Amino acid sequence: MHAQAPDSPHTDSTARVLFVEDNQSLVAYVFAYLEGKGHILDAAPDGVSGLQLALENEYDVIVLDWMLPRLEGIEVLRRLRTAGSDVPVLMLTARDELDSKLTGFRNGADDYLAKPFAIAELEARIIALSLRRRGRKRTLRVGNLRYDVTTQEIYRGDRLLQLHTGCRTILEMLMRESPGIVAKERLEAAIWGDERPDRDLLRTHIYELRRRLEIDGEPKLLYTVKSVGYRLSSSDANS
The missing domain is CATH 3.40.50.2300 (Response regulator)
Structure with missing residues (x-):
């Protein structure tokens, strides 16, 4: 039920x-x-x-x-x-x-x-x-994406993904909140604290994260919620 x-x-x-x-x-x-x-x-x-x-x-x-x-x-x-x-x-x-x-x-x-x-x-x-x-919780999962927070190893299926620190921080927040939306301001604060960058570096990080996550033949995981933030989900419902 x-x-x-x-x-x-x-x-x-x-x-x-x-x-x-x-x-x-x-x-x-x-x-x-x-x-x-x-x-x-x-x-x-x-x-x-x-x-x-x-x-x-x-x-x-x-x-x-x-x-x-x-x-x-x-x-x-x-x-x-x-x-x-x-x-x-x-x-x-x-x-x-x-x-x-x-x-x-x-x-x-x-x-x-x-x-x-x-x-x-x-x-x-x-x-x-x-x-x-x-x-x-030390192992996070969304669909076939798996992130071991202890070892910092990230897998999409059987494929090991290499991410820099900023992208890993974003990914962990999105996975812990999945499938909820994480506001841009929260992601920026997690990476840079009170020292926010002058330009939109978050968008650059999201672009890199999306590029790493998107593998041919695999469903989309990372979604942009316009004017709000981002969400990670194994389903595109309500995206």
């Missing part, structure tokens, strides 16, 4: 969320609230389909019910961590005993919210987990 197109604007106060829950009334309630706040949601009604979605897609946060058909939430969590996924997981359950919470945390849960819950609290926890992850 998809609440919005995956390329909807993504800001610091919104998150891509996978909600794994078999209570469809609760799913509808959560979707109606979070969708109205601009969050991007997928839903899965059981553990098996939830695990599949979690492994196939990029999410900022997974909200995972403990008691699920086909595969319990705690087993979904174990398999996610075994597969190397570091996406934050908020366990959502009627269980409120300390032992259950400790079991969840030992298996890689990041947060815990017992039912019944206040929907505003659920959103606040989702945003907190999402922001925390963006701050620590």
